[in-house]
Amino acid sequence: MTAGRGISLAVALILAVAFPFWANEAQPYYLQIAINIIIFAVLALSWDILARTGQLSLAHAAFYGLGAYTSALLTLRAGLAVIPAMLAGALLAAIVAAGLGVLTLRLRGIYFAIATLAFSETLRVTTNQLQFTGAATGLVAPPLLGGQRVVQYLAILTVLVLVVLVSWLVNRSRLYFAFTAIRTNEDVAATMGVDVVRYKVFAFVVSAFFAGITGAYYAHVFLFISPIEAYSLAVSVGALVAPIFGGLYTTAGPVIGAVALRLVEEFLRSAIRSGYLIIYGLILAVVILYMPSGLAGVWATMRGRRRV
């Protein structure tokens, strides 16, 4: 990393930490939006970590929902404190991902995508049926950190910093080569001695852990969860559109993509109320057709041109 980038990152971090103290005075609604954006960024980046192995998961909502429900149920039915319950939610999501991964990560491309989508939908159906999980009515969860928005914001910012760190480490270590080899050609990678399934399961577990903790966070900050929201397809879709829009397999791309998309969504939500997800469909199609490397690719081309 160059010194210039280091400084700009530090400035961004300071601004991000200072932001809630200003927003809480000036316009608390901005704080709410910022929390939403960061949740989205964590989901997008954690989804991207699995995507680096070439696997397209449509189950991010499943782990998000698992985290949310586990944590809410543990606090409500077992009387656990909020933070340990959230960690337990994230752990359960990671464990389930390990199990599902061992079963399904031998499948490639389309088969894996279908299996994960079906898994997510089934969790929703099950949660919808069981009285224990509050069925279709949902659950009311106790607030995180006494419901103070500023501290809550800093909590999710910490999670974002953690996932950025993990993602950065993954792209800096031997894992980067293993993941890229698997993505480019699985058979060759296996022949070269890369333990394909083990790396994929590892990526899946890391990815699910962060989705789980974000889901748990959501439950204790917005205080209400229902099957249709927690296991919403919108979560899975958003988590994959943001990295594709921002730039796949990078650390900055998914985060930037998430921020940009969420701002557009926020605007559209107030403009057309329902059906605003249409923008995700449109962006997905346009990006795939016209800018396959996302915003990061466009940025790189522009910089390249300037230099030439």
Next chain:
Amino acid sequence: MVIFGVLRSGLYALAAVGLALSVGVIGIVNFAHGEFLMLGAFLGYWLYASYGVDPLAAIPFGAAAIFVLGGAIYRGAIQRVLRAPELNQMLLTFGISIFLQNLAVILWTGDPRVATVPYKATAVSIGGFTVGLPQLIVFVIAMTLTLALYAVLGRTRIGKAMRAVAQNRLGAALLGIEVERVYLLAFGISTALAATAGMMITLQLSVSPYIGLLYTLKAFAIIVIAGLGNINGVIYASLVLGLSEAFVEFYVPHGGGWAEGVFFLLILLVLIVRPRGLFR
């Protein structure tokens, strides 16, 4: 219960055979398949509610309209990613699916709608069993169309061209088959079949913009059970799904809700035990 399951599988077969066609011939796994079905269903509902046209009579019109729409989407978008990585193809159709679904939400709101045709509650008895007339009609039409597609693929020139392209794109092109036109036709037929299934759904169930995903998933379950790209296995696979769902609904307490999860179990079991499909 068996009859109930069999009748239902007719509609499933029709919904899935189009997807099998697009997977088998073009090699595109179309995540937007259920959305074409949903659009067909809305078309059927709208023609019935506004002009009193019976959804069954409107089928040729609706199928033709969606055929044109499907063809346009193929030309405008899908054609461009035929040689792109599988991931991109999947994401593109997924994007189209989200787009169409939310377009429907914006145009018609998310409320479910029901077309109440005069014979909706009519029942007929066959050999001592009583079945609903709409269900019976839908089953007969769906099976006829599915079998007709098999006949077209097996007997006619264009069907043989499709099978040739499916086996070897380059070889077929060398023999003078216009591959692009065959693809266009296959995609159009695939979406038109989905639309037909959708229009018949208006006879029995409510229609909302969100039904597309459910049918995409069920159609996926069926073609996974049949084996991806295996068009002939679709009818058997539909029977497996229809019967298992009916079984769960009848024998499991509160089975109506659980039946929604049956297709996942089937997908997972088949993918783990026999990823090439059961009927191959």
